[in-house]
Amino acid sequence: MSASDATPANELLAAEGLTVLHGQLAALRDVSISVRSGEIYAVVGANGAGKSTLLRTLAGLHRAASGAIRVDGVDVTHQPTDERVRRGVVLVPEGRRLFPSMTIEENLLVGAANGRRGEWTLDRVYDLFSWMRDRRREKTIHLSGGEQQVVAIGRALVANPRVLLLDEISLGLAPVIVQRIYQTLPSVVGADMAVLIVEQDVTQAMRVASRFQCLLEGRTTLEGRPQDHTTEEIEAAYFGFGKGLGSAVAS
Amino acid sequence: MNWINAVAQGLLLGGLFALFACGLSLLFGVVGIINLAHGDLAILGGYVAVAILPSVHTNALWALLFVPPMFGAFGYVSQRTLLQRSLENGPLTTLLVTFGLSVVLQNALLEGFSADSHSLSVGKLATDALHINDRLSISYLRLGILIVAVAVLAGVQLFLARTSTGRQIRAVADDSEAAAIAGVNTRHITGIAAGIAFVTVALAGLAFGMYAQFAPTSGSNLLLFAFEAVIIGGLGSLWGTLAGGCVLGLAQTIGAQINPTMGTLIGHLVFLAVLAVRPSGLFPARAHA
Numbered sequence: 001m002s003a004s005d006a007t008p009a010n011e012l013l014a015a016e017g018l019t020v021l022h023g024q025l026a027a028l029r030d031v032s033i034s035v036r037s038g039e040i041y042a043v044v045g046a047n048g049a050g051k052s053t054l055l056r057t058l059a060g061l062h063r064a065a066s067g068a069i070r071v072d073g074v075d076v077t078h079q080p081t082d083e084r085v086r087r088g089v090v091l092v093p094e095g096r097r098l099f100p101s102m103t104i105e106e107n108l109l110v111g112a113a114n115g116r117r118g119e120w121t122l123d124r125v126y127d128l129f130s131w132m133r134d135r136r137r138e139k140t141i142h143l144s145g146g147e148q149q150v151v152a153i154g155r156a157l158v159a160n161p162r163v164l165l166l167d168e169i170s171l172g173l174a175p176v177i178v179q180r181i182y183q184t185l186p187s188v189v190g191a192d193m194a195v196l197i198v199e200q201d202v203t204q205a206m207r208v209a210s211r212f213q214c215l216l217e218g219r220t221t222l223e224g225r226p227q228d229h230t231t232e233e234i235e236a237a238y239f240g241f242g243k244g245l246g247s248a249v250a251s
Numbered sequence: 252m253n254w255i256n257a258v259a260q261g262l263l264l265g266g267l268f269a270l271f272a273c274g275l276s277l278l279f280g281v282v283g284i285i286n287l288a289h290g291d292l293a294i295l296g297g298y299v300a301v302a303i304l305p306s307v308h309t310n311a312l313w314a315l316l317f318v319p320p321m322f323g324a325f326g327y328v329s330q331r332t333l334l335q336r337s338l339e340n341g342p343l344t345t346l347l348v349t350f351g352l353s354v355v356l357q358n359a360l361l362e363g364f365s366a367d368s369h370s371l372s373v374g375k376l377a378t379d380a381l382h383i384n385d386r387l388s389i390s391y392l393r394l395g396i397l398i399v400a401v402a403v404l405a406g407v408q409l410f411l412a413r414t415s416t417g418r419q420i421r422a423v424a425d426d427s428e429a430a431a432i433a434g435v436n437t438r439h440i441t442g443i444a445a446g447i448a449f450v451t452v453a454l455a456g457l458a459f460g461m462y463a464q465f466a467p468t469s470g471s472n473l474l475l476f477a478f479e480a481v482i483i484g485g486l487g488s489l490w491g492t493l494a495g496g497c498v499l500g501l502a503q504t505i506g507a508q509i510n511p512t513m514g515t516l517i518g519h520l521v522f523l524a525v526l527a528v529r530p531s532g533l534f535p536a537r538a539h540a
Contacts, residue, residue, distance in 0.1 A: 059432065060431075061428065061431070061432070080431070080436075081431040081432060082431055082434050082435055082436045082437070085432075085433070085434035086434065090432075090434070091432050093428075093429065093432055097426055097428070097429035097432065098429070099421065099422050099425040099426060099429065099430075100425055100426075101421060101424075101425050102418070102421060102422070102425065106418055106421075107433075109415065109418055110418050110419060110422045110430070110433050110434075110435065111433045111434065113415050113418070113419060113434070113435070114419075114433070114434030114435055114436065115434050155433055156433075159433070159434050
């Protein structure tokens with residue numbers, strides 16, 4: 001089956017048959033994904049299921065052993081990370097990865113320097129997260145984990161992403177902070193963009209996502225819309241127990 | 252020589268060391284390369300001037316117009332080709348590659364220019380001095396080198412702090428992968444950083460050639476002094492590098508004042524003392540402290 005026959009017109013980011021190797025180990029095996037504009041798409045799975053690898057491969061940080069990645073129909077499989085950023089694929093990496101020797105503002109300026117031009121400017125980020133404006137000259141190492149996460153999201157937003165990739169933004173943060181960050185997500189998603197989130201916290205992810213897929217040991221075990229699947233089905237796909245996983249894969 | 256004169260000459264010598272150390276510090280801090288060919292590259296700069304100057308002008312100051320830009324381009328290209336590829340194989344490979352480059356440069360210079368020493372003539376500037384009193388006079392050339400060193404360090408510092416390209420260089424230095432994630436073309440940016448480092452190497456080499464005689468093997472000593480200045484000053488801090496250069500220059504001239512044969516040795520001992528007491532240098536970069 002060729003997926004491109006059925007490519008929906010609003011598809012922003014697509015990957016087909018991605019296999020990624022970490023040495024001998026296959027971190028991803030034949031994983032496909034299609035993210036459409038206006039949606040929040042979640043990838044869930046246990047530790048080591050391959051979620052982060054999927055996101056990092058989409059961002060160009062891992063090389064795919066086979067498979068193809070397209071942005072707006074353009075093949076980017078062999079393009080470096082910075083080129084993909086210019087096409088609108090912007091990652092908020094796990095662990096935030098801010099530039100520690102720089103201020104908040106400098107972190108944002110680096111993000112804005114090579115991104116796409118568009119509605120997201122430093123000012124707009126400061127409007128969305130108002131505490132940042134007053135503290136923009138502070139070094140980011142002095143910020144709390146939650147504040148750093150917000151700056152990392154801001155650094156990605158000023159590149160005017162078409163697809164924002166969020167890798168485990170809840171990791172190491174207090175639940176109340178996580179909730180607050182997730183609450184701002186809808187105001188971030190424009191009509192012409194999409195958000196792809198990777199989460200270990202299934203409940204949190206299912207609350208905001210319009211579609212999702214579940215990974216287990218590098219394979220897709222379940223995909224569809226959250227409301228079409230029971231908690232038991234999702235749990236079975238997540239942990240890999242229960243009967244006949246293959247039959248749970250929705251087409 | 253008297254003590255005041257020794258201090259003044261030490262500071263002036265420090266300017267030359269700082270100029271040498273600047274490129275080493277930049278290449279290590281941003282690109283992550285310990286460039287063992289640093290001193291030989293500086294000497295290469297001197298020989299490029301020796302080779303080209305006869306068809307340009309008799310005064311070596313004219314070399315400042317063409318050698319640094321040539322080295323800037325050379326730095327960018329070597330980073331994008333040789334150095335980048337060696338970096339991808341790990342830090343040990345870059346050590347071997349730059350060591351190999353050092354050997355190749357020394358032998359190529361021996362082949363091309365023989366083992367005779369050369370110098371760059373700057374006319375009256377080499378001998379003119381500002382006579383402050385009977386016991387203290389300051390060579391215009393040495394003063395000029397110190398001023399150039401301060402200007403280069405300040406310029407590089409300002410460039411890194413204020414410009415968009417400078418910010419991207421710092422981003423790559425902080426976390427290269429995160430910089431790529433933020434859209435920075437890390438190969439191009441490290442190429443620019445290497446280009447700037449090579450420009451300062453060329454300036455240092457020309458300054459050294461105007462200041463003293465040089466031979467194809469002079470680079471090794473210069474590399475050692477540059478290393479010492481960087482370590483004394485503290486890695487990753489350009490102002491620290493200037494201070495490190497001055498401390499080393501002072502140690503050498505004051506040492507020579509005590510006993511004329513001991514100048515270099517005292518310099519090394521001060522370096523060892525700093526390494527033992529403050530391994531992170533006198534002025535370590537604040538951001539990572």
